[in-house]
Amino acid sequence: MIRSLLQVGITVPQLEVGRAFYELFGLEVRVSGKDLVFRCPGRAQDQIRLMEGPKKKLSFMSFGTNQIGMQSLLGRLKSAGVVVLDKSPFHIPVEGIWFQDPHGDWLNVQVAEPETNTTKSGPEINSHGRYRRIGERACGVEALKKRAMPLRLGHAIKFTPDVDRSVAFYTEVLGLKVSDRAHDILAFLRGSAGGDHHIVAFAKSSHTGLHHISFEVSDLDQIEIGAQTLLRAGYKDGFGLGRHVGGSNYFHYIRDPWNSLVEYFWDIDVIPEDDSAWVPLNVGPEEITAVWAATPPPPEFVANFEERD
Ligand SMILES: [Fe+2]
Incomplete structure (x- = not known):
């Protein structure tokens, strides 16, 4: 059923504040009706x-599936008594079916494959025994002028008042x-056909909200070039x-103008559709957060800054 994350919809009080942030983050913008829509360069x-709306809110998440997956999903939604709309409740040109999860958050599912990114990849990496960049610099002086180039939206992490209830719906109904998980505090979910370790995750909070969205970049340099560009412009560090x-x-999170986090990531685990060799972890949240980090996670890393409805 659900195979990929396509896009997220976020309501914010000032569109132009969002435009400035996400353009500097590395995305390309266009106007769509009353909204701003962002894409990765080359994709x-x-x-x-x-x-635009009165307060910052994660308004919807949009996922992709195939024809067979859509038929199966419609059957499961019906069995679960979920009301399904064939038009967006936001009056936006996003095709597919629309419904709400158990906590009232809107989801969209379309028959769509993720697009590939045509951007030229970065230099090869010379690891011990696997020297692939021969006779070519990784960092010439032109690297000083580089900007971050996000390649694709990888995942979104949502706050939920009930991790187990969210996991039950997103696995049993959405597939x-x-x-991996950290008991009833945090759970990472991947698509039904495998792929990235997680395309959505749930973190425990008093109410729903957006913890972070995350974009893949081509290497470690790109993570820090992006993060340092935003920090120099005055945006707040996240973790x-x-x-x-x-x-x-690898990760670096920066706070968006409304105190959610946006992450640059590189080198995520990939799990095949035949996952018989994958053993999910179930450990404490502090164990699953980081192998190492430049600084410990700040206490507000797990704070939900989204207002309650
Ligand atoms: Fe992430």
């Missing part, structure tokens, strides 16, 4: 839709699979540089 896929245990990806 024909909408990734963020910013909609996602648990990759990083570091490397996670859940997903194994």
Whole structure:
């Protein structure tokens, strides 16, 4: 059923404040009706839709599946008594079906494959015994002028008042699979056909909200070039540089103008559809957060800054 994360919709009080942040983050923007839509350079896929409204809120997440998956999903939603709309409740040109999860958050599912990114990849990496960059610099002086180039939206982490209830709905009804978890505090879910270690995750909070969205970049340099660009412009640091245990990806989080986090990531674990060799972790949240990090996670790393409805 659900195989990929396509885009997220976020309501914000000032679109232009969002435009400035996400353009500096490395995304390309276009106007769509009253909204701003952002894409990764070199990739024909909408990734963020910013909609103007009274307060910051994660308004929807959009997922991709195939024809067979859509038929199966419709059957499961019906069995679960979920009301399904064939038009967006936000009056936006996003195709597919729309419904709410158990905590009232809107989800969209389309028959769509993720687009590939045509951006030229970065230099090869010389690891011990695997020297692949021969006769070529990784960092010439032109590297000083580099900007971060996000390649794709990888995942979104949502706050939920009930991790177990969210996991039950997203696995039993939507077909996602648990990759790792930290008891009833945190759970990472991947698509039904495998792929990235997580495309969505749930973190325990008093109410729903957006913890972070995360974009893949081509290497470690790109993570820090992006993070340092935003920090120099005055945006707030979130957490990083570091490397996670859940997903194994290198990370650096920066606060968006409304105090959610946006992450650059690189080198995430990939799990095949035949996952018989994958053993999910179930450990404490402090164990699953980071192998190492430049600084310990600040206490507000797990704070939910989204207002209650
Ligand atoms: Fe992440």
